[in-house]
Amino acid sequence: MFAELWNEISWSEVSKASTETLSMLGFSVLFTLLLGLPLGIFLYLTSRSKAVWVQIIHNVLSVVVNILRSVPFIILMIAIIPLTKTLVGTSIGIKGTIPALVLAAAPFFARLVETSLREVDRGVIEAAQAMGASTWQIVRKVLLPEAMPGLIAGLTITAVTLVSYTAMSGFVGGGGLGDLAIRYGYLRYEATVMVVAIIVLVLMVQALQWIGDAFVKRYTRK
Amino acid sequence: MIEIRQLSKRYPGKGKTEGLLALDRIDLHIEAGEIYGIIGHSGAGKSTLLRTMNLLERPTEGSIQVAGIELTQLNKKELQQQRSKIGMIFQHFNLLSSATVYDNIAFPLQLVNTPKHKVDAKVNELIRLVGLEAHRDKYPAQLSGGQKQRVGIARALANDPKVLLCDEATSALDPQTTQSILSLLLQINKQFGITIVLITHEMHVIQTICDRVAVIHGGRIVEQGKVVDVFLKPSHAVTQEFIMEENHLGDLSSWVSFKNGQGVHSRIMKIHYLGEVTYEPILHRVLSAAGIEFAILQGTISRMKDVPYGQLIIRMDGKEEALRHAAVALAEQGLEVEVLA
Ligand SMILES: Nc1ncnc2c1ncn2[C@@H]1O[C@H](COP(=O)(O)OP(=O)(O)OP(=O)(O)O)[C@@H](O)[C@H]1O
Ligand SMILES: [Mg+2]
Numbered sequence: 006m007f008a009e010l011w012n013e014i015s016w017s018e019v020s021k022a023s024t025e026t027l028s029m030l031g032f033s034v035l036f037t038l039l040l041g042l043p044l045g046i047f048l049y050l051t052s053r054s055k056a057v058w059v060q061i062i063h064n065v066l067s068v069v070v071n072i073l074r075s076v077p078f079i080i081l082m083i084a085i086i087p088l089t090k091t092l093v094g095t096s097i098g099i100k101g102t103i104p105a106l107v108l109a110a111a112p113f114f115a116r117l118v119e120t121s122l123r124e125v126d127r128g129v130i131e132a133a134q135a136m137g138a139s140t141w142q143i144v145r146k147v148l149l150p151e152a153m154p155g156l157i158a159g160l161t162i163t164a165v166t167l168v169s170y171t172a173m174s175g176f177v178g179g180g181g182l183g184d185l186a187i188r189y190g191y192l193r194y195e196a197t198v199m200v201v202a203i204i205v206l207v208l209m210v211q212a213l214q215w216i217g218d219a220f221v222k223r224y225t226r227k
Numbered sequence: 228m229i230e231i232r233q234l235s236k237r238y239p240g241k242g243k244t245e246g247l248l249a250l251d252r253i254d255l256h257i258e259a260g261e262i263y264g265i266i267g268h269s270g271a272g273k274s275t276l277l278r279t280m281n282l283l284e285r286p287t288e289g290s291i292q293v294a295g296i297e298l299t300q301l302n303k304k305e306l307q308q309q310r311s312k313i314g315m316i317f318q319h320f321n322l323l324s325s326a327t328v329y330d331n332i333a334f335p336l337q338l339v340n341t342p343k344h345k346v347d348a349k350v351n352e353l354i355r356l357v358g359l360e361a362h363r364d365k366y367p368a369q370l371s372g373g374q375k376q377r378v379g380i381a382r383a384l385a386n387d388p389k390v391l392l393c394d395e396a397t398s399a400l401d402p403q404t405t406q407s408i409l410s411l412l413l414q415i416n417k418q419f420g421i422t423i424v425l426i427t428h429e430m431h432v433i434q435t436i437c438d439r440v441a442v443i444h445g446g447r448i449v450e451q452g453k454v455v456d457v458f459l460k461p462s463h464a465v466t467q468e469f470i471m472e473e474n475h476l477g478d479l480s481s482w483v484s485f486k487n488g489q490g491v492h493s494r495i496m497k498i499h500y501l502g503e504v505t506y507e508p509i510l511h512r513v514l515s516a517a518g519i520e521f522a523i524l525q526g527t528i529s530r531m532k533d534v535p536y537g538q539l540i541i542r543m544d545g546k547e548e549a550l551r552h553a554a555v556a557l558a559e560q561g562l563e564v565e566v567l568a
Contacts, residue, residue, distance in 0.1 A: 128321040133334075135392075136335040226324050
């Protein structure tokens, strides 16, 4: 019985789909970091300004971030198909899903960045100012190192969220494990493959959490 | 070294309210190389005043010069450059928790792009100065309060500042550690000639290391001068309070009502000592020569930085005539005598 089920599974397909998911995840995490980190820093810096026009920029940006965070991923993905096409030339496959993944995850990560930066002790920032540090120096040498555990934890949460987003992207032909699970489990009623796909996803999430926690621990000094 | 003129600071209030006047037309002149103390109760404006000295707090009005440079006129870049020459230490240390002792001290040097070998030499020298050789690779969370403040001091000295600002630098420390940090500050002041401005709400801190003191109350300087003068002849009520707390001078009434035998007069006197006379047996010599007996009711013998001083309240029993002569004789010996009853 078990052997029968086992043989039913096309392992080459599972491994292909896993590789696809991993590469979607890798690229989307990378671009989310590149976009979300500066955005989060910018949100943090502008939230403390007393100048009116800076406050306006902050508020506008903040609203945009909130909108992007509240639109369900699957809808966002469909809604930006034209944008995706102009950006990467296609709206399907691994390449076609990355813009949507990043657009959904970057604002989320930016908020987590902003929150972690807020937790940095005001006194330490003030001490750096008293030593003559510029804003850029404070960001690089005080805020980022001091907030490192929080930033890593935030990135871990974002990556885990991205795993489930990549699975969802399977609905619109994005490839990867989600696609596999839908094609076999939903369209062909072959539940075994679907279960395997889900198990692999769970293992990925576990691995991400484990790596993230290890890094948080390594950088925590308090 | 620091010249403050007609400095005011108003914190803006909400909406149309006029806000809070935290500093009210402050004038202050701090000499190069001295240790200047600012004392006041909580909320008096001490931190606000100290923080204007490196423009962490921008005054609403008035001028502030440090080493001849008017801080309020500087642009951002120039101000950052001036700040690197003004060290500051904090009540809660404010160290980078993610950096080791070494890296915390190296931080201000890296801000001004000091070459690596120079950073290394300077940091090692400072670690030796503050006595943290055994802790250079530890993180702040692994240090005691006193050790953290030593890191803070070393960090503040990294760029060879002319001025060191101390915001309640010892308030979070126990008495023994406080003493060791104060000695370190004194040593730094003597060794490098750095001007030190410190704020505190503890008179004994002022008494231990300051040359001059200003008393701040409700955003105004109510009294200032040499510590010895202010301490021994406080003119403002707030100053008197601080000194009272320090000396624990209490109620004398129970002693005043003490009853004598027939024909013996007694007098309660307060005697002030200042300088080396404090350690001479003048009181005994004069009073025993006059045939007067005495009892010490209350007293302090201590020193202010390097100056010994004393204050005794005594009851003298003897003949009317002898008592009068003794008071004169004591004054001739350089003591100050005050008849209380
Ligand atoms: N950022 C601020 N905004 C508004 N009011 C402030 C601000 N900082 C201080 N104040 C007010 O200014 C006054 C002086 O404050 P300051 O911190 O200088 O007092 P302090 O003498 O240092 O007191 P403490 O001994 O408690 O530290 C206080 O009434 C305080 O409430
Ligand atoms: Mg204060």
